[in-house]
Amino acid sequence: MFETLKEQPADKILALVQTYREDPRDPKIDLGVGVYKDASGNTPIMRAVKQAEQQLWEAETTKAYTGLAGDPAFADAMIAMVLGDAVPRANVAAAATPGGTGAVRQGFDMIRMANPDARVFVSDPTWPNHLSILKHMGMEMVPYRYFDDESRGVDFNGMMEDLAQAGRGDVVLVHGCCHNPTGANLNMTEWKALVDLLLKTGATPMVDIAYQGFGDGLEEDAAATRLIASSVPETIIAASCSKNFGIYRERTGLLMAVAADASAHKLNQGTLAYLNRQNFSFPPDHGARLVTMVLSDDALRADWAKELEEMRTGMLALREQLAAELQRLSGSDRFGFIAQHRGMFSRLGATPEQVDRLRDEHAIYLVGDSRLNIAGLNKDSVPILAKAMIDVGI
Structure with missing residues (x-):
C-alpha cells in the first residue's frame, strides 16, 4: 500500500x-x-530551568503517567501566568500538550468537533504551520489582511473589513503578541476594537500565544489575551513554553478553553482529555513539571x-x-x-x-x-x- x-x-x-x-x-x-x-x-538552558532540573533529579521518585490532561498544577501555573485574574479559574478547562504546536492542533480538533463546518480566519501572513495543519485536517481557511507591505505595520482597516465577514460558528485565529512572521502587532486600542467586532459577529477567538515575555514584558504581552478572554463568551488559547522557558525539545504547551461561566467546565475538560487520549494519550511531563517548579518557587x-x-x-x-x-x-x-x-x-x-x-x-x-x-x-x-x-x- x-x-x-x-x-x-x-x-x-x-x-x-x-x-x-x-x-x-x-x-x-x-x-x-x-x-x-x-x-x-x-x-x-535558562538558569532557573537548570536549577529546577537538578532539584527534580533529586526529588523525582516515579516516571508513571500523569493524567490525560497532564498535571493540574501545571495548568494552574500556566493559566495564572497567561490569564492572571482576567477570568475565574473555574471557567477555564485546560490540557497539557506536546508543545505549543500540539496545543494548536488540539484546538483545531476541538473546533472541528464543536462545528465541522467552522471556517478558521487566519492572518495574511501567519505562521506557516497554522496553514499546514488546517489543510491537513481539511478545515476551511479564510485569510484576512494583516501586514501592510508598504508601512511594514498592521493593515488594521483591511483586517477589520475582512473579519466582519466572520460569523457565529467561525473562529478568528490571532497571535497574542509578537506576531510570527511579521513582528507587527496591534495596539490596545485596536485590540479593543477587535473585541467589539467579535462580540458583534459572534465569531469565536482563538489565541496562539507563543512568545509571552519576548515583546514588551510578561504582563504587557498577556494584556491582549486577557482582554479577549474576559470580554467574549468563549475563547480558545494555545500557549507554548518553548521560547520563554527555553525548553524547545521538551515539547511543553497548554490548550485552554475559556467559557462564560463554570457550568461548561466539566464538558470542556472532558473534551480536552478525550482529544489527548485519541492523539497521544498522556502528554509529556518533564518540561511541564519544570515550568511548574519555576513558576511556583519565588526564588526560581x-x-x-x-x-x-x-x-x-x-x-x-x-x-x-x-x-x-x-x-x-x-x-x-x-x-x-x-x-x-x-x-x-x-x-x-x-x-x-x-x-x-x-x-x-x-x-x-x-x-x-x-x-x-x-x-x-x-x-x-x-x-x-x-x-x-x-x-x-x-
Whole structure:
C-alpha cells in the first residue's frame, strides 16, 4: 500500500537549516530558524530551568503517567501566568500538550468537533504551520489582511473589513503578541476594537500565544489575551513554553478553553482529555513539571523573570542597533519599523530575489518571505547584515 503515498512538500524553514549547515563559508549568518540564540549563537538552558532540573533529579521518585490532561498544577501555573485574574479559574478547562504546536492542533480538533463546518480566519501572513495543519485536517481557511507591505505595520482597516465577514460558528485565529512572521502587532486600542467586532459577529477567538515575555514584558504581552478572554463568551488559547522557558525539545504547551461561566467546565475538560487520549494519550511531563517548579518557587521565578527580561531587552537593543545602522547607511528612516516591531521576528519586505542574493552573495540566510529572526544576530553581525541589505537593494 505504501506505493500509493504521495511525496509531501518539504518544510521550507527546515530545508533552509540544512542548506545553511552545508554552506562552507565563514562567516555565515542564520536568521531563518525560529529559535532564540544568545550573543555567541547558542540556545542556552535558562538558569532557573537548570536549577529546577537538578532539584527534580533529586526529588523525582516515579516516571508513571500523569493524567490525560497532564498535571493540574501545571495548568494552574500556566493559566495564572497567561490569564492572571482576567477570568475565574473555574471557567477555564485546560490540557497539557506536546508543545505549543500540539496545543494548536488540539484546538483545531476541538473546533472541528464543536462545528465541522467552522471556517478558521487566519492572518495574511501567519505562521506557516497554522496553514499546514488546517489543510491537513481539511478545515476551511479564510485569510484576512494583516501586514501592510508598504508601512511594514498592521493593515488594521483591511483586517477589520475582512473579519466582519466572520460569523457565529467561525473562529478568528490571532497571535497574542509578537506576531510570527511579521513582528507587527496591534495596539490596545485596536485590540479593543477587535473585541467589539467579535462580540458583534459572534465569531469565536482563538489565541496562539507563543512568545509571552519576548515583546514588551510578561504582563504587557498577556494584556491582549486577557482582554479577549474576559470580554467574549468563549475563547480558545494555545500557549507554548518553548521560547520563554527555553525548553524547545521538551515539547511543553497548554490548550485552554475559556467559557462564560463554570457550568461548561466539566464538558470542556472532558473534551480536552478525550482529544489527548485519541492523539497521544498522556502528554509529556518533564518540561511541564519544570515550568511548574519555576513558576511556583519565588526564588526560581524571580531568576527566570530576570533572565527572560535580559533576553527581551537584548533583542530590543539589536533592533535599535540594526535600525540605526540602516539609517546611517541609507540616509533614510524607512527602516524604523524594525525598532518598532516586537518579538523574535520582523518581516523586511524584501523580494525573493533579494533574499536569494543575501544568501548567495553574503551567506546570510532568511526565510523566503524575508522573515528575519532578530535573535540570530549579535552586535558584531548587525553591521554585516545592514551593509548586505543595502547592497542587495532592500
